Amino acid sequence: MHKFLITFQLESFYEDSTYNKTEISKVELEAENLDHLFEILDCVDEIDRIND
Numbered sequence: 001m002h003k004f005l006i007t008f009q010l011e012s013f014y015e016d017s018t019y020n021k022t023e024i025s026k027v028e029l030e031a032e033n034l035d036h037l038f039e040i041l042d043c044v045d046e047i048d049r050i051n052d
Contacts (some may be wrong), residue, residue, distance in 0.1 A: 001030045004037050 008025045031037035 001032060004029050004031060006041070 006029055008027065010021075010023045012019070012021045012024055014020055027038060029040055030039045031040055
């Protein structure tokens with residue numbers, strides 16, 4: 001298994017732009033290779049576990 005450090009940019013959008021936020025979140029994932037990593041990232045449950 002290889003460790004990959006994935007960086008996500010999370011953004012929120014509101015009608016009143018003063019409430020908009022942008023946050024960077026980094027997640028370390030283990031995968032056999034890049035294809036396996038992309039399979040993990042395609043899984044909605046995995047993405048939902050990001051601490052936003």
